[in-house]
Amino acid sequence: MNLTLQKSGAHPIVPLAAAAFLITLLLFFIDEGNYSFENITHPGNIVALSFYFMGMMLAQSISLAVAERFMERSKAVLTSIIIGIPVGVMATIFFFLALRG
Secondary structure (H helix, E strand, C coil): CCCCCCCCCCCCHHHHHHHHHHHHHHHHHHHHHCCCCCCCCCHHHHHHHHHHHHHHHHHHHHHHHHHCCCCCHHHHHHHHHHHHHHHHHHHHHHHHHHHHC
16 A cells, blocks of 8 residues: 655745744844834834835745745745845845835
8 A cells, every 4th residue: 555645736825924924023123222012003113014024925935936946845945934034124125225215
């Protein structure tokens, strides 16, 4: 009797979203030396946090699509988190700087 496992075609959204959410909260916590979450509920802060979250999710999704071509899914997810988080943060910062300038 042989047991075969089928690969799921589902997108691994949960680990990517969890990593992006935790890094977004870390960035808010250390922002400008406040080291607190007391102003997180202000609408402007929620908008800024959503931009960071979406930037990281986009960068992780793109890097996952590229990494899945070269390695198995579990390694591709980890690689996309490691590469996508810094790229997403930098892209979001450049986006804010472009809006300002």
